[in-house]
Amino acid sequence: MVESAVQRRLAAILAADVVGYSRLMGHDEIGTLATLRALRAELVDPKIVEHNGRIFKATGDGVLAEFPSVVNAVACAVDIQRRLEVRNADMPEDRAIRLRIGVNLGDVIVEGEDIFGDGVNVAARLERVAPAGGVAVSGTVRDHLGNRLDLQFEDMGEHALKNIEQLVRVCRVRLADTSALARRALSLPDRPSIAVLPFVNMSDDPEQEYFSDGITEDITTELSRFRSLSVIARNSSFTYKGRTMKIADVARDLGVTYVLEGSVRRAGNRIRITAQLVDGETGSHIWAERYDREIADMFAVQDEITQRIVGMLAAGLEDDSLERAKRKHPENLIAYDHWLRGKRLLWTVGQNNLEARRHFEKAAATDPSFSRAYSGLAVTYQMEALDLSTAAEGRGAYDMAFDSAERALELDEADYQAHIALAWPCLYRGDYERMKKHVDRAIMLNPNDADSLANASYMLAMYGEGEKAVACSEAAMRLNPRYPDWYIAFQATALFTARRYPEALAARIRIPDYFIDSTFFGAAMLAKLDRLAEAKLWAERAVARLKGRPGGVEHAAKGCIQLLLDNNPFRLQEDRDHFAEAMRMAGVPG
Structure with missing residues (x-):
């Protein structure tokens, strides 16, 4: 009897x-x-089918599924x-069902x-090293995934997995805290939301x-300028990219009344844009339109879509907001194209800052009057500065951000992103009043921009307005329910400044060590809660992380507390003293 040939294939495997x-x-x-039976029948199995997967093994407490990619x-x-977090929202903690999920790409043997x-x-x-409620993927999966999903990952390094000969690189998917989302979704905002x-x-x-992504983002931005609307941030909306979803599910998940969907077809010098405004509860179409235009008329189409939606949803048109929404468009479509590419790179997972900067530079060179090219440049320098260990190291990048943002505002004073980008170097130059002016102006120009509000939460904490900073962070999270971890890091700082230590610590422990300073802040929160033994452990870990960075040993030798005060430039002496005292209580060297 001849044994049949072994069938092998490459497959993506999910273990839960x-x-x-x-x-x-x-x-x-x-x-x-x-x-568990209900969970399988109502959530797990349908989702696997929806994403073109196939369950090939199931036990009482887990499943294994195969996917084509x-x-x-x-x-x-x-x-x-x-x-699952949404389902768990109303469950007692001791009865909530949580999963660990691992995903790998590898060679498999098929038998029936x-x-x-x-x-x-x-x-x-991988499933066993994933956090409760989280997802861990192999390095192979992360590399093959590239930028195809709007997700953030944390590299956990190489792990020795049981009965696996070679070390496996593990990455954790950074999931926003959706338990808060579940609670918020029960009540809609007190104004039309979209x-x-x-x-x-x-x-x-x-x-x-x-x-097409750029047009989506442009329309989102224009709508967000209206105070009579509540507009969900681009980050959260884009988690539905490429997925077939019921509009009612999307509306419930994001806590909105209305959903706008559409399509873009570009062919030569022609463009076709379709747009449909849908009632999130009933799924019925409120308005739909198709635009067949020359590509040069694209911006006029965006303005028309914005005005139609605002006219239908808002109680009355806000003349000042409508005027701001008609922001200056580039005179050169090649410049706009480079700007779109730069923005896409900023949004994708991974370090694409320098490549994005090159596109913004090309946009500015092609159309020197295009303000958003310069505000894009400013954002790349701001991100570069924040990624460095100390404020001193980031001074050069902040100077470049300052110059780029100033140029953007010279061209278009209504560029809210330029105001936020300019506020950061003003903070580190000690020009607090100018920083505050630009933060306030950015929020006035675009009260629905979640990233601006999240940035404002940190800067207002440094200014000494702790409670207002907390309010900004909460508003940012409502507008961007799939918020990234840095929102929480800034919120924890705001809560600490407001002397709300239990809430600050609760926020801090939900995220990894996003910045080295965040670990020091964790130590400060514990110290203020009189948990001194834990505070000292956090402080020791923070100092060790600092010393592990280039030049960190020298920085630590000069005094960690002063370094931290330079990195976190509180305006008020009482806030500086408050932070320094907490650091000393935690045993951080001066």
């Missing part, structure tokens, strides 16, 4: 397992089994975890409907994706 299964069963065996597998894992091999084994081991979903690229060339 219930956290604390034995504890849950011991607490309520019948209830737990019923809950890493994009499908990771998108499914994130979708499941986010929706079953799959075996290292590709499966690594996925199962999410703009990514417009679908209908062009023959898939490389035109950046163009």
